[in-house]
């Protein structure tokens with residue numbers, strides 16, 4: 049999904065993140081605490097998510113606030129990631145990124161050789177956020193009708209529903 053934040057320079061900022069899980073409470077993703085997005089969220093927790101399903105002619109846009117999950121939840125989520133992504137969380141820092149390609153490949157191979165099934169514990173920099181929504185926009189395309197949006201906005205303890213052109 050696309051995660052949009054408020055850049056520290058005042059410009060919009062956006063990038064792709066993996067949707068780790070979704071529940072009635074919100075949408076979770078995981079990242080590195082040293083990343084730009086983590087700094088942006090510390091300054092302003094308001095975000096937008098875009099989940100696009102072009103094959104189904106559907107899109108979901110979510111606006112909400114990003115809340116840090118607790119360390120136990122992050123640890124459990126780390127365990128559900130592939131070995132590749134668990135290695136990535138340990139290896140992929142700024143120093144590593146600036147190495148020449150051949151050295152990056154050597155460092156990666158060494159990490160994989162050390163724990164072929166991937167590290168079990170996350171680095172302290174591994175963090176998770178839950179985006180707690182206050183507005184959803186469900187967009188649907190239709191080859192035989194006009195595209196259409198269903199807008200669902202938090203209204204006190206409930207939700208208000210509106211329909212808009214797509």
Ligand SMILES: Cc1cc2nc3c(=O)[nH]c(=O)nc-3n(C[C@H](O)[C@H](O)[C@H](O)COP(=O)(O)O)c2cc1C
Pocket residue numbers: 061062063064065066067077078079080083084085086
């Ligand atoms: C398909 C895809 C999935 C990605 N998933 C994640 C993710 O789950 N977490 C993450 O931190 N970065 C992920 N990235 C990398 C981010 O898009 C981004 O480049 C990186 O997190 C640095 O972002 P920032 O400098 O805005 O913080 C993914 C990139 C792609 C293309």
